[in-house]
Amino acid sequence: MHYEPNLKSFCFKPEQSMIVKRKIKMRRYMKRILKIILTILLVVNISNAQDQRRFPMGNFNVNGKISGKLIDEQSGKPIEYGNIVLYRFRDSSMVTGTISNSQGNFVLDNVNVGRYFIKISFIGFETKVIDSVLVTPRNAEVDLGVIKLSPAVVKLGDVVVQGEKELIINNLDKxxxxxxxxxxxxxxxxxxxxxxxxxxxxxxxxxxxxxxxxxxxxxxxxxxxxxxxxxxxxxxxxxxxxxxxxxxxxxxxxxxxxxxxxxxxxxxxxxxxxxxxxxxxxxxxxxxxxxxxxxxxxxxxxxxxxxxxxxxxxINRFNSSGTNDRISTASSLSQILNQTTSGLNKMNSHNFTLGxxxxxxxxxxxxxxxxxxxxxxxxxxxxxxxxxxxxxxxxxxxxxxxxxxxxxxxxxxxxxxxxxxxxxxxxxxxxxxxxxxxxxxxxxxxxxxxxxxxxxxxxxxxxxxxxxxxxxxxxxxxxxxxxxxxxxxxxxxxxxxxxxxxxxxxxxxxxxxxxxxxxxxxxxxxxxxxxxxxxxxxxxxxxxxxxxxxxxxxxxxxxxxxxxxxxxxxxxxxxxxxxxxxxxxxxxxxxxxxxxxxxxxxxxxxxxxxxxxxxxxxxxxxxxxxxxxxxxxxxxxxxxxxxxxxxxxxxxxxxxxxxxxxxxxxxxxxxxxxxxxxxxxxxxxxxxxxxxxxxxxAKWWRLxxxxxxxxxxxxxxxxxxxxxxxxxxxxxxxxxxxxxxxxxxxxxxxxxxxxxxxxxxxxxxxxxxxxxxxxxxxxxxxxxxxxxxxxxxxxxxxxxxxxxxxxxxxxxxxxxxxxxxxxxxxxxxxxxxxxxxxxxxxxxxxxxxNNYKEKRERLNPDEIDQEMF
Missing domain, CATH: 2.40.170.20 (TonB-dependent receptor, beta-barrel domain)
Structure with missing residues (x-):
């Protein structure tokens, strides 16, 4: 049987037997403490029976989920790789975090029951704070919906710089x-x-x-x-x-x-x-x-x-010119070649797309x-x-x-x-x-x-x-x-x-x-x-x-x-x-x-x-x-x-x-x-x-x-x-x-x-x-x-x-x-x-x-939303 090796070890190692006895004694104390805690929680739960948000016993470790979508308030485009950080409301300690995907969507998994606040940030945009997010057994999956981020306004002395879309974005993989x-x-x-x-x-x-x-x-x-x-x-x-x-x-x-x-x-x-x-x-x-x-x-x-x-x-026309000098270093074939060239190049190109x-x-x-x-x-x-x-x-x-x-x-x-x-x-x-x-x-x-x-x-x-x-x-x-x-x-x-x-x-x-x-x-x-x-x-x-x-x-x-x-x-x-x-x-x-x-x-x-x-x-x-x-x-x-x-x-x-x-x-x-x-x-x-x-x-200068x-x-x-x-x-x-x-x-x-x-x-x-x-x-x-x-x-x-x-x-x-x-x-x-x-x-x-806006679609076949996590 699966416990027989342990019994044998106890017989030949008395010190392990003593350790087990202490563990059994400790478990008895823990059971008493747990009964007291459960009794207190039961009393609290009964006193709040009229509250529609009461927490039934046994559901405190619910694996909750918080989700949402980030978009640019001005353009309406999804924001990829936005930072979402979850904090405990009572002590402001950080719990977990994630980033938004190419569609702006994000999910925070394995969130325990409790009250939190969320900070959302992305370079070039104002940081947004969602003050109170409550995860309960009855509301374990919280959907924050569409979250709009505004371009950042930076104060440098008396100068105000309006944030805008970055020229270069450094993502996880590219x-x-x-x-x-x-x-x-x-x-x-x-x-x-x-x-x-x-x-x-x-x-x-x-x-x-x-x-x-x-x-x-x-x-x-x-x-x-x-x-x-x-x-x-x-x-x-x-x-x-x-x-x-x-x-x-x-x-x-x-x-x-x-x-x-x-x-x-x-x-x-x-x-x-x-x-x-x-x-x-x-x-x-x-x-x-x-x-x-x-x-x-x-x-x-x-x-x-x-x-x-x-x-x-x-339609493109351009001129080109060039020179080349080649010297032979072989003693029997020492020669110098001078080349010059000039040219006129013309290009016509037509591309059609339907999708x-x-x-x-x-x-x-x-x-x-x-x-x-x-x-x-x-x-x-x-x-x-x-x-x-x-x-x-x-x-x-x-x-x-x-x-x-x-x-x-x-x-x-x-x-x-x-x-x-x-x-x-x-x-x-x-x-x-x-x-x-x-x-x-x-x-x-x-x-x-x-x-x-x-x-x-x-x-x-x-x-x-x-x-x-x-x-x-x-x-x-x-x-x-x-x-x-x-x-x-x-x-x-x-x-x-x-x-x-x-x-x-x-x-x-x-x-x-x-x-x-x-x-x-x-x-x-x-x-x-x-x-x-x-x-x-x-x-x-x-x-x-x-x-x-x-x-x-x-x-x-x-x-x-x-x-x-x-x-x-x-x-x-x-x-x-x-x-x-x-x-x-x-x-x-x-x-x-x-x-x-x-x-x-x-x-x-x-x-x-x-x-x-x-x-x-x-x-x-x-x-x-x-x-x-x-x-x-x-x-x-x-x-x-x-x-x-x-x-x-x-x-x-x-x-x-x-x-x-x-x-x-x-x-x-x-x-x-x-x-x-x-x-x-x-x-x-x-x-x-x-x-x-x-x-x-400065307001008028970006580098x-x-x-x-x-x-x-x-x-x-x-x-x-x-x-x-x-x-x-x-x-x-x-x-x-x-x-x-x-x-x-x-x-x-x-x-x-x-x-x-x-x-x-x-x-x-x-x-x-x-x-x-x-x-x-x-x-x-x-x-x-x-x-x-x-x-x-x-x-x-x-x-x-x-x-x-x-x-x-x-x-x-x-x-x-x-x-x-x-x-x-x-x-x-x-x-x-x-x-x-x-x-x-x-x-x-x-x-x-007609309010034209650019938006990426899913690519195929070599690039299908290359996310790292």
């Missing part, structure tokens, strides 16, 4: 940047927005880096872009800044997210409406040098149905959306290459004229289902996404090549590239969240991603005698890539002694296959990976918190890096991929400190990342030609610190400043000139001034220090429009980028009760923004500089009708 608060984005694109985001840099080719690393995962409304083979510049330049509501930086995501992107995730949240009735917003922007964009968003909501539609279009949400009842809802995007990029450029020997005598002169036309078409369909339950926080979601992307290229390169040494000769050639790319992607995901009364929350989900990518490039040489293009079979480049990823994940969340913690584990099985149709070759790679994550937070004072997190991330090689077919489109820069590349894995650690000192908010982040098998571009100069490929040859370490400071200086310092170490594992170690830093200071009613001036200065690169862009490339904003192949491996800085100004005036806004913006006031860098190899050194239109004057007009 930084949220409210793009609409930054006037220097007016008239620009998503690429301009990226240049104004803390911790983010943009290089000469539009490659976006987060904390110094370009290995990021770019999402739009929580969904992958599915534009394989298209440069980041081409993707971001198509999206008007006026369509972006927020940018989310998620540097250590939980396992619910796809682990792709070793530096983290950048999610662009587009504007959405869910206000009752018909409402909308119209935006018109024009800039010097033929730069125009417009957007129109409409929304209709009635009862449980919400329908929305949108259009945005961009609907339907609430079947209080517990079941459906959502669907359809998005179509059509874009075209035209490029005309001229290049001049001069090659000199070691005696500075001209060897060759090559003049090249490039014309390129590229068109993109994409279609995205999403469907989502959400089921909630009577138990708050419990929900099930299922999402499906289909994305189809097509790209067509037609590019001509005419070249005049004059050879002076050792013998004079002249060659005139014309080459044409006709290319096509396709990408189909299917994503299905389910997610289930189950909260327990003990405070434990379990979450589990499944995700399947299937992608098939194909690229076909045909090259033609022009026959001047017969005046026809002849197919060049030796340069044909056909490549097909299939990828299947099946993932399952689980997340455990709880809190203990005020410490909130979350543990997650994601397992993935990946199947990949590369095909070379012309050579009848295929390459397969299958692998299984585990991705753990840990998030811990502790709030030692209200709005003063420390957060610790860890995640394992991956960067899988793309089809361009895997394609082994040699690209000879530029005779001086030859490129080939490597089909045997492995994914590179990163372990990411981070500490965040959020401090609210009065109305000054300081966020401090410290991070450390280590990556093995870094996919590195390797370049080698042979006989005056630069050959480039990829290999898993390096190890890297990245660590640094970031500060974000927000402070109202937001951020500073980031990064350290990068690259070990080339024996590959010459890949070993590098460098520091870089960046700062951005934004001052907002209000001189009179509803008129605001913003002054923004940013500076990026020199930094080393492991995959940015090198000047060159044969066919115009081949990628990036300058065209041609863009590969940089063993190099660094030079410093870059600039100043922007913006002035906005609101009219008609804030329905009409007029903004004037001047970018790069002193025309100082230019891109430059250098690349070094075992036998060469290359330095380049580039410029494009940067000093531009924009005029923007925005009109809101």
């Amino acid at each position: 930084k949220v940047i409210n793009v609409e608060k930054d006037l220097t984005n007016v008239g620009g694109s998503a690429l301009d927005v990226m240049q104004n985001i803390p911790s983010v840099t943009v290089d000469a080719d539009g490659n976006v880096a987060l904390r110094g690393s370009t290995n990021i995962r770019l999402l739009i409304d929580g969904k992958p872009t599915n534009m394989e083979g298209v440069s980041t510049y081409d993707i971001l330049s198509q999206i008007p800044a006026s369509q972006i509501e927020q940018v989310e930086l998620i540097t250590n995501p939980s396992v619910r997210y796809d682990p792709e992107g070793t530096a983290g995730i950048i999610n662009l949240v587009l504007k959405k409406r869910k206000e009752a009735g018909i409402n909308g917003i119209l935006t018109l922007n024009a800039g010097t040098g033929d730069k125009y964009n417009t957007s129109l968003n409409l929304n209709y909501k009635l009862d449980g149905v919400n329908v929305y539609a949108g259009y945005d279009g961009r 609907a949400d339907y609430n079947l009842n209080d517990f079941n809802s459906f959502s669907t959306s359809l998005k179509y995007r059509n874009s075209s990029f035209d490029n005309v450029s001229s290049n001049k290459d001069l090659t000199y020997d070691q005696n500075n005598d001209l060897i060759t002169q090559m003049v090249r004229s490039n014309t390129g036309d590229r068109s993109f078409n994409s279609l995205n369909f999403a469907f989502g289902y959400k089921k909630t339950f009577e138990e708050k926080g419990r929900e099930f979601t299922a999402d499906f996404l289909y994305s189809n992307f097509k790209m067509n290229r037609l590019e001509d390169a005419e070249q005049w090549n004059t050879i002076y040494l050792p013998a004079s000769s002249y060659v005139h050639s014309l080459r044409r590239l006709s290319g096509e790319g396709k990408n189909n992607m299917y994503i299905a995901q389910t997610n289930y969240i189950h909260p327990f009364k003990s405070g434990i929350r379990l979450e589990t989900g499944f995700q399947a991603t299937i992608r098939d990518v194909s690229t076909y490039s045909d090259y033609y040489n022009y026959d001047f005698a017969n005046q026809i293009f002849v197919d060049n079979l030796s340069l044909k480049n056909y490549f097909e890539y299939d990828e299947q990823i099946y993932a399952a994940y689980g997340i455990f969340s709880h809190s203990l002694f005020g410490i909130k913690y979350q543990f997650g584990l994601r397992g993935e099985q990946v199947y990949t296959k590369s095909n070379l149709p012309l050579d009848n070759q295929s390459f397969k790679k299958n692998y299984t990976s585990l991705y753990p994550s840990v998030h811990i937070s502790y709030e030692f004072f209200p709005m003063n918190e420390i957060q610790l997190s860890y995640s394992r991330r991956v960067d899988r090689p793309n089809n361009r890096q895997l394609n082994p077919v040699v690209d000879y489109s530029d005779s001086l820069n030859v490129f080939a991929g490597n089909p045997y590349l492995d994914p590179q894995y990163t372990n990411s650690y981070e500490i965040n400190l959020n401090n609210a000192l009065g109305f000054v908010f300081l966020n401090t982040s410290l991070f450390y990342r280590t990556t093995n098998g870094v996919i590195t571009s390797i370049s080698e100069l042979r006989n005056g030609v630069l050959y480039t490929t990829f290999a898993n040859v390096a190890k890297s370490e990245n660590y640094g610190v970031e500060f974000i400071w927000t402070q109202p200086i 937001v400043a951020n500073f980031s310092y990064f350290k990068t170490k690259v070990d080339g594992q024996g590959i010459v000139n890949v070993n590098q170690e460098a520091t870089s830093w960046m700062t951005r200071i934004m001052s907002s001034f209000t001189f009179w009613d509803k008129t605001q001036l913003q002054v923004v200065f940013n500076y990026n220090s020199p930094t080393i690169t492991m995959g940015g862009g090198m000047f060159g490339g044969g066919f115009g429009g081949g990628g990036g904003r300058y065209g041609g192949s863009t590969v940089i491996g063993q190099g660094k980028m030079y410093e870059m800085y600039g100043l922007d100004l913006a002035l906005r005036k609101d009219f008609m009760n804030d329905k009409l806004s007029v903004t004037l913006r001047l970018s790069d006031v002193f025309n100082t923004r230019k891109f430059g860098g250098e690349v070094t190899g075992s036998s060469f050194t290359s330095k380049f500089n580039r410029r494009m239109d940067s000093r531009i004057l924009f005029l923007g007009v925005t009109y809101k009708f």
Whole structure:
């Protein structure tokens, strides 16, 4: 029997027998005391028999619940991550606390019977106190309803500062940047927005880096872009800044997210409406040098149905120029190459959106959306290459004229289902996404090549590239969240991603005698890539002694296959990976918190890096991929400190990342030609610190400043000139001034220090429009980028009760923004500089009708309300 071991121990250990006797005696005393207490309580209860709020015996330990919803009193929007703290009424001691979710809802669980008061706070808003909250056995669940918070009014001496929506919000798992608060984005694109985001840099080719690393995962409304083979510049330049509501930086995501992107995730949240009735917003922007964009968003909501539609279009013209000097250091091949280029680039983009949400009842809802995007990029450029020997005598002169036309078409369909339950926080979601992307290229390169040494000769050639790319992607995901009364929350989900990518490039040489293009079979480049990823994940969340913690584990099985149709070759790679994550937070004072997190991330090689077919489109820069590349894995650690000192908010982040098998571009100069490929040859370490400071200086002056310092170490594992170690830093200071009613001036200065690169862009490339904003192949491996800085100004005036806004913006006031860098190899050194239109004057007009307000909806499939607890 279960008590026999205890009896045996008592027989052989008399001291334990004595202890048990004392315990029995103590229990008798406790029973007597309990009888007295119960008798007193019974008398009190009888004397208050007429009171409708009397407490029946045996129910003092009822697990009560207090709930409510926080909204902005002015805009009516939910307030996410508001602080709710529960205090005992009799002694003001703190009992528990929580934060509001993305819908503004909050729940305080496991509240005992008693009388309390609640303090509710959020930065930029007045603290609200609810004086008396009574939890009784008959009223164990208290619903406080909708609680409105008013913008804070700060007194600084004789100055009054009116609180407003923060530009930067530091949440538990991400930084949220409210793009609409930054006037220097007016008239620009998503690429301009990226240049104004803390911790983010943009290089000469539009490659976006987060904390110094370009290995990021770019999402739009929580969904992958599915534009394989298209440069980041081409993707971001198509999206008007006026369509972006927020940018989310998620540097250590939980396992619910796809682990792709070793530096983290950048999610662009587009504007959405869910206000009752018909409402909308119209935006018109024009800039010097033929730069125009417009957007129109409409929304209709009635009862449980919400329908929305949108259009945005961009017309952009800009000039570019650049130089490149490459010196061969090999004694037998000492040569100097001077390259210059200039070009005119044109872009037209049209995007259409149609969607609907339907609430079947209080517990079941459906959502669907359809998005179509059509874009075209035209490029005309001229290049001049001069090659000199070691005696500075001209060897060759090559003049090249490039014309390129590229068109993109994409279609995205999403469907989502959400089921909630009577138990708050419990929900099930299922999402499906289909994305189809097509790209067509037609590019001509005419070249005049004059050879002076050792013998004079002249060659005139014309080459044409006709290319096509396709990408189909299917994503299905389910997610289930189950909260327990003990405070434990379990979450589990499944995700399947299937992608098939194909690229076909045909090259033609022009026959001047017969005046026809002849197919060049030796340069044909056909490549097909299939990828299947099946993932399952689980997340455990709880809190203990005020410490909130979350543990997650994601397992993935990946199947990949590369095909070379012309050579009848295929390459397969299958692998299984585990991705753990840990998030811990502790709030030692209200709005003063420390957060610790860890995640394992991956960067899988793309089809361009895997394609082994040699690209000879530029005779001086030859490129080939490597089909045997492995994914590179990163372990990411981070500490965040959020401090609210009065109305000054300081966020401090410290991070450390280590990556093995870094996919590195390797370049080698042979006989005056630069050959480039990829290999898993390096190890890297990245660590640094970031500060974000927000402070109202006066009624008419508000300051937001951020500073980031990064350290990068690259070990080339024996590959010459890949070993590098460098520091870089960046700062951005934004001052907002209000001189009179509803008129605001913003002054923004940013500076990026020199930094080393492991995959940015090198000047060159044969066919115009081949990628990036300058065209041609863009590969940089063993190099660094030079410093870059600039100043922007913006002035906005609101009219008609804030329905009409007029903004004037001047970018790069002193025309100082230019891109430059250098690349070094075992036998060469290359330095380049580039410029494009940067000093531009924009005029923007925005009109809101029928009480238009922006409100986020649930995203799918990759982002489904990522809450930590």
